[in-house]
Amino acid sequence: MKKVMIVFDTPAEAIRICPVIDKLKQMQYTPVVFIPKQVETAGIMDQILSLFGVEPSYVLSAALESQTLNQLTAYALNELSNTIKQEQIDATIVCGNTRIAFVAALASYYNDIRVTQVLSPAGNGEATSAFFGKNTDALMAPLAANRVFLGLETALSKTTTLQLDRLPITNSDTKRIILFDYHGKSNQRSILEKSFQAMKHITNTYKEVIFVIPIKLTTLVMELANRILKGQKQVYFVKPFNILEYQSFMRRAWLVMSDSTHCLEEAQILGIPALIMKDPGNSGTRQDQGVGTAINFSKVQLVDWMERLLLDAECYETITKRPSPNPKTQSIEQMMDLLFQNS
Template sequence: MKKVMIVLDTPAEAIRICPVIDKLKQMQYTPVVFISEQVETAGVMDQILALFNVEPSHVLSAALESKTLNQLTAYSLNELSNTIKQEQIDATIVCGNTRIAFVAALASYYNDIRVTQVQPPAGNDDEASAFLGKTTEALMAPLATNRVSLGLEPALSKITTLPSIHLPITNSDTKKIVLFDYLGKSNQRSILEKSFQAMKHITNIYKEVIFVIPIKLTSLVMELANQILKGRKQIYFVKPFNILEYQSFMRRAWLVMSDNTRCLEEAQILGLPALIMKGSGNIGRHQDQGVGTAINFSKVQIVNWMERLLLDAECYETIKNRPSSKPNTQSVEQVIDLLFQNS
């Protein structure tokens, strides 16, 4: 039975790759899961692995982060090389563009093991935080036999069955829930003022609209919320979502408003219109993409677009079903087929 080493570093990578691990088991391969422990995300990583019934085989201790980058890289390379030899690995899957992905690819290359690099679809904002940055392709090209793009469809079908965050909303089935997904700096007074003013205007007129705002309650956020939104029963401030909470909550939403394109992959799969707000100080590349519509970060534009979607059901359905222009992703089966192709 052939063994496949899968190297994970983040919860986002775990969500994307766990369906591949499950399929490997079904196809009589032996997955050997190697994760890099992160203190700040350990809880949600455990939840994701438990959800998909994945048990890590090897864990690179978070205590090692106190070492220098040179020491940590050398130690990781040695640990991964030992794992490859001890487990007698036949193929390796590395996820994303992190340091551990590069080191795992290098260890596999040194041991003459085929490497498949699994990445998010092109244009996904996860790429922006890559450890290797713009040099990823140049560094990985000699090491990875295959570089494939894997979508979230298999994972979301399972995640969206999870219970989502509870809100005390009366008759929630008849409400239009708007997820306000703001990732910019919480001290951007102008942006927050315009957004809150738009919410006030909409909730004054449309009693069926509910805004859910996962955000850190800084002194500025609380000040503006008290000034503009005080007493609004249609607006809920909640603690920032982790990735599981975020994806499971999206199935309840009627609309997503965000300053970042990170929501677009999930929104596209779920058929959920998204308003991507662009302006100074915010993140991401903004243009119309499938269910996503780029708008300016202004009260007028937010209100105009929300009213258009609220009052024109045909417009809402058109955007909801608008296909994405992004390149096709590989299926779980195709990723596995490539592991030993021509070997």
């Protein structure tokens, strides 16, 4: 029975790759799961692994006396190489562009093991957060025999069934829930002020609309909320979602408003329109992407687009049916075909 080592580092990577581990078991391969010890995300990582029934085979310790990048990398390379030899690994799957993904690919390359790299088809900031930044693609190219852009369809079929208990909304089936998914700094007064003013306008006019705002309640946020949204029973401020809560809640949302494209992969799969808000002070351009519509970050634009979607069902349906901007997305079955191809 062939053994496949799977290496991932973050909760987002875990959600993407765990269905692959289940598929490997179904195909009579032996998955050997290798992850670094989690510190900040330990709790949510445990929840994800439990949800998908995945038990790590090896956990890379983070408790080293000297923790320079050189020493951490050398330690990880040695541990991964030992695992490959001890387990007699036949193939390796690495997820993302993190340091551990690069080191696992390098260790496999040194041991003549075929490597498949799994990435998000939407990117989701992988280039900027990668171990070697924009150079990661060039460095990974000679190490990874395959590069697979794996979608979240299979994973979302499980994560979106979770119940989110801490959301105080009753009769949500009759409401149109709008998720305000703000990733910018909470002290950007003008942006939040315009957004809250748009929400006030919409909730005063459309009683079926509910806004859910997962955000850290800083002094500024509280000040603006009390001044602009005080008494608005259709607006809910909640603690920031972790990734499981976020994906679970997306199933209930009617519309997403965000200043980031991070929401687009989930929104595309679930068929939910997303308004991607661009700060007018940002000179960069942002194009429509699938269910995502790029708009200027202003009260007028926000109100105009929300009212358009609320009043024009045909416009709403047209947006939900826009094709994905990522045709290169591959399925788990296609990935399995590549795993040992020409090996």
